[in-house]
Amino acid sequence: MSEAWIIDHCRTPRGIGKKGKGSLADQHPQHLGATVLKAIAERNDLNTADVDDVIFGTSSQRGRQSGDLARMAALEAGYDIRSSGVTLDRFCGSGITSVNLAAMSIMSGTEDLVIGGGAEMMSVYGEEGAAMSPLMDNGNLVLREMHPQPHQGLCADAIATLEGIEREALDALALVSQQRAAHAIENGHFANSLVPVYSTDGTLALDHEEFPRPQTTAEALAELQPSFGALADYPLDEAGTTYRSLILKKYPGLDITHVHHAGNSSGVVDGAGAVLLASPEYAKANGLKPRARVRAMCNMGDCPTLMLNAPVPAARKVLDKAGLSVNDIDLFEINEAFAVVAEKFIRDLDLDRDKVNVNGGAMALGHPIGATGSLLIGTVLDELERRDQTLGLITMCAAGGMAPAIVIERI
Numbered sequence: 178m179s180e181a182w183i184i185d186h187c188r189t190p191r192g193i194g195k196k197g198k199g200s201l202a203d204q205h206p207q208h209l210g211a212t213v214l215k216a217i218a219e220r221n222d223l224n225t226a227d228v229d230d231v232i233f234g235t236s237s238q239r240g241r242q243s244g245d246l247a248r249m250a251a252l253e254a255g256y257d258i259r260s261s262g263v264t265l266d267r268f269c270g271s272g273i274t275s276v277n278l279a280a281m282s283i284m285s286g287t288e289d290l291v292i293g294g295g296a297e298m299m300s301v302y303g304e305e306g307a308a309m310s311p312l313m314d315n316g317n318l319v320l321r322e323m324h325p326q327p328h329q330g331l332c333a334d335a336i337a338t339l340e341g342i343e344r345e346a347l348d349a350l351a352l353v354s355q356q357r358a359a360h361a362i363e364n365g366h367f368a369n370s371l372v373p374v375y376s377t378d379g380t381l382a383l384d385h386e387e388f389p390r391p392q393t394t395a396e397a398l399a400e401l402q403p404s405f406g407a408l409a410d411y412p413l414d415e416a417g418t419t420y421r422s423l424i425l426k427k428y429p430g431l432d433i434t435h436v437h438h439a440g441n442s443s444g445v446v447d448g449a450g451a452v453l454l455a456s457p458e459y460a461k462a463n464g465l466k467p468r469a470r471v472r473a474m475c476n477m478g479d480c481p482t483l484m485l486n487a488p489v490p491a492a493r494k495v496l497d498k499a500g501l502s503v504n505d506i507d508l509f510e511i512n513e514a515f516a517v518v519a520e521k522f523i524r525d526l527d528l529d530r531d532k533v534n535v536n537g538g539a540m541a542l543g544h545p546i547g548a549t550g551s552l553l554i555g556t557v558l559d560e561l562e563r564r565d566q567t568l569g570l571i572t573m574c575a576a577g578g579m580a581p582a583i584v585i586e587r588i
């Protein structure tokens with residue numbers, strides 16, 4: 178079986194994902210995708226007719242984000258019409274899955290040059306035709322009885338309650354995320370991969386991270402009110418079903434302590450990223466220098482009701498596939514969907530905190546759902562190079578109780 182080499186990656190800055198507040202909120206989602214596809218082609222002098230496929234993750238494929246965003250973004254980016262495109266949805270895990278599928282197609286010998294990545298504009302959520310996840314639709318009563326799936330924020334609170342993880346620890350992790358992100362930005366750790374977004378009229382839309390709040394303090398975090406208590410008891414139907422009652426179907430008697438808020442949850446942002454992968458044969462024949470190889474990939478499912486607990490078993494599974502131990506990994510990226518996800522990951526795997534999310538995470542930088550995984554893969558690669566280290570593991574929780582994972586090895 179052939180190897181899959183990572184040649185390059187790039188990403189947009191993340192803009193605040195709210196109309197009237199975010200610098201990217203007036204862009205079209207496919208334009209963000211086209212921005213990174215155009216950049217990665219130019220950076221590597223690609224003959225885009227050779228790009229066998231563009232695989233993008235986009236979680237909310239409704240409204241402006243519908244219609245196979247990958248293909249349309251490639252066309253807008255000026256790619257040869259022979260370069261195909263497909264868009265997938267594994268909720269938050271879509272951006273890792275897109276890269277994993279790109280790697281699989283190369284390793285199988287089916288393709289030679291594939292781009293994995295993703296684009297998501299959370300600023301379009303709530304538009305007509307752009308409803309939130311169907312998880313919020315309780316029309317499927319059969320599935321709801323089998324696997325109640327509540328709001329993810331309430332899942333985070335429930336996990337913290339079950340694990341005995343106190344708010345103070347979650348706020349401390351959120352503060353570290355802000356501090357590390359601020360340090361990374363100030364010292365140019367993202368500069369190699371960040372590409373500015375220009376509007377179609379040529380004016381600059383955004384060239385820097387817009388979401389981080391480097392002025393965050395422990396005192397300010399402590400003053401924030403929990404976000405999901407009222408939502409937990411909002412009636413979802415005429416029978417009085419609530420998100421809390423859905424959790425209690427699986428965990429009767431659980432007295433949920435509400436500990437997550439805007440400061441220790443992932444940020445609502447817009448953004449896109451792309452990862453260029455090639456077979457060794459194509460890379461050598463076309464003068465493409467590899468930066469890393471894909472060592473192993475996996476997918477893992479877990480409890481759909483708690484929803485956010487699959488990253489730990491996914492990490493163990495991908496390490497086993499790679500023939501590695503936790504101690505072999507130089508850098509970990511676990512998406513900070515909520516603070517408890519990262520905190521539980523660190524505790525369960527007994528990780529050195531100085532190896533995890535070293536440039537901050539989604540609590541500071543934001544989480545453009547279907548794009549985030551590809552951004553995290555690129556972040557790890559850049560940091561491995563900066564530190565002259567070798568192995569990185571990237572994973573993230575996804576709705577439905579899933580987690581994809583990948584181990585990359587710097588070349």
